[in-house]
Amino acid sequence: MDKNPLGEKPNFPDKYDPDILYPIPRWPSRSLLDIDKKVPLHGFDFWRAYELSWLNAVGKPEVGVGELFFDARSENLVESKSLKLYLNSLNNERFASSQEFAARIASDLTGVTRSEVEVIVKSCTDESLLTLDKPPGTCLDQHEVEISTYLPDASLLQSGEQELNSVSLFSDLFRSNCPITGQPDWATFMIEYSGVEIDENSLLAYICSFRQHQGYHEECVELIFRDIMMHCHPTDLIVGLNYTRRGGLDINSFRSNNHISPDQLSFRLARQ
Numbered sequence: 001m002d003k004n005p006l007g008e009k010p011n012f013p014d015k016y017d018p019d020i021l022y023p024i025p026r027w028p029s030r031s032l033l034d035i036d037k038k039v040p041l042h043g044f045d046f047w048r049a050y051e052l053s054w055l056n057a058v059g060k061p062e063v064g065v066g067e068l069f070f071d072a073r074s075e076n077l078v079e080s081k082s083l084k085l086y087l088n089s090l091n092n093e094r095f096a097s098s099q100e101f102a103a104r105i106a107s108d109l110t111g112v113t114r115s116e117v118e119v120i121v122k123s124c125t126d127e128s129l130l131t132l133d134k135p136p137g138t139c140l141d142q143h144e145v146e147i148s149t150y151l152p153d154a155s156l157l158q159s160g161e162q163e164l165n166s167v168s169l170f171s172d173l174f175r176s177n178c179p180i181t182g183q184p185d186w187a188t189f190m191i192e193y194s195g196v197e198i199d200e201n202s203l204l205a206y207i208c209s210f211r212q213h214q215g216y217h218e219e220c221v222e223l224i225f226r227d228i229m230m231h232c233h234p235t236d237l238i239v240g241l242n243y244t245r246r247g248g249l250d251i252n253s254f255r256s257n258n259h260i261s262p263d264q265l266s267f268r269l270a271r272q
Contacts, residue, residue, distance in 0.1 A: 012088055041255060042257070044260070049068065081247065133267035140171040154206070159199065221239060
């Protein structure tokens with residue numbers, strides 16, 4: 001595999017080039033976590049691309065916002081900088097419609113990830129883009145918790161004795177770091193679960209322990225999912241990270257021990 005472009009000086013393309021897309025295999029990080037052996041894993045990655053532009057049939061520029069849906073079971077994920085450069089490579093290409101433009105992107109991403117990718121291109125005036133949502137549930141951030149650990153530590157997680165049904169919590173305090181550049185990545189963490197109560201103070205301390213961790217967005221959410229499943233043993237679990245925008249892209253990753261669909265969780269937060 002060629003060198004990851006994330007750490008390289010960008011060379012912005014002036015013509016269509018799908019070879020820019022850089023795949024990152026999912027299996028190495030999952031094998032380290034033993035996810036496939038220890039816990040069932042379902043989910044998806046939902047990306048928004050805010051800087052889409054192409055030419056229509058007569059050469060007039062068009063713009064839009066893209067929604068890209070990746071199955072968590074795909075063989076590869078796509079490195080975000082390579083996706084941005086790839087999308088830029090389409091800026092001077094002519095398409096008969098936004099649907100044709102979306103179909104080209106979907107085809108190229110399907111080839112790189114080796115799993116079907118859905119792409120929707122919306123007008124910048126689409127009403128669905130004008131709606132911002134609150135994270136589901138109760139915010140953890142008001143808890144007065146002493147934090148002293150800034151690398152992921154699953155031993156921080158504690159369970160109670162009470163059985164709970166359909167608990168929803170979130171935190172805006174999550175930070176991780178790019179494994180290539182070291183730049184901070186900011187996200188809103190969300191969890192929905194049923195089963196034995198998860199102590200909220202311990203959950204917040206655990207989420208804050210990622211502050212100096214280096215990992216791709218998708219790897220971070222899978223580490224969190226694995227740790228909560230194995231240490232707290234919920235009956236049902238959904239965890240998600242809604243990352244803030246970088247380079248015209250925001251990434252939202254959700255994992256569950258049951259099948260979930262983007263229709264359930266494709267909300268957009270005020271931070272995004």
